[in-house]
Amino acid sequence: MDFENRLQKHRAEFTENDRKIAEHLLNEKNIAQKSITDLAEGIDVSPSSITRFCKKIRFESFQQMKYALLAARSEKRTNDEEVEQIANYYMSIISSTQQFLDPKQTERIAANLIDADRVLFCGIGNSGLIAEEFNSRIERMGIDSTAVTDAHAMVMKSTLLRKEDVFMCFSYTGKTQSVLDATRQAKDCGAKVIVITTNTAEELTALADEVVLIANHVFVDDLKFINTQISSLFYLDVLTYRLLENERLMEQRNKTLDALKRFG
Structure with missing residues (x-):
């Protein structure tokens, strides 16, 4: 199920924070570069609110939700857009790894x-x-x-x-x-x-x-x-x-x- 359909299916369960998160995600242009902390600060919610939102729309983690959103945006893409999509995947994986490193x-x-x-x-x-x-x-x-x-x-x-x-x-x-x-x-x-x-x-x-x-x-x-x-x-x-x-x-x-x- 694509990202927007998930939002529609589970919208009735949304809290006010969930609606803020959903609206922000639909308009966020640089999601590949955003950590969960960055996103929380931009929306003015807690990281745990974003984690609960991801679970609510049936994603296992914030990273899985982010990749699904990137994929949804690339469904109808030209060759140039494919290059950009792969670059986004790279940046997202690197960003995720960066968060693990001590x-x-x-x-x-x-x-x-x-x-x-x-x-x-x-x-x-x-x-x-x-x-x-x-x-x-x-x-x-x-x-x-x-x-x-x-x-x-x-x-x-x-x-x-x-x-x-x-x-x-x-x-x-x-x-x-x-x-x-x-x-x-x-x-x-x-x-x-x-x-x-x-x-x-x-x-x-x-x-x-x-x-x-x-x-x-x-x-x-x-x-x-x-x-x-x-x-x-x-x-x-x-x-x-x-x-x-x-x-x-x-x-x-x-x-x-x-x-x-x-x-x-």
């Missing part, structure tokens, strides 16, 4: 990576591509690291970790069995365990020293939008930026890039 946690994780003897990045499928991307960045900073995307190799290499090492896994669902097995091995070895996921599934997150929650693309109510990597890459950019504030890592990155320019 600068102090980013600082701790950066320190863990800098101090580690070795770093092992793990992931399967699309998450494996993210692991390989971050490993490529980290290697150029002079950090001893490896990315593993094969299920058997993942378990073997995690078994050889020590307490001075860091294990960072990327799992979109938080339920990939080979990632779970490798994470258990890393934990048993005493390594620092960092989990990047869209799902707080306890079986994985209970093993972690740090859990970084990122936005899930499934709340974009558009089956043609299949990019599962935006939020992970955004987080990696944030963490990379923080790492390169370290003078030694920046110097080593420049050194490796210079070597690639000369001999690559």
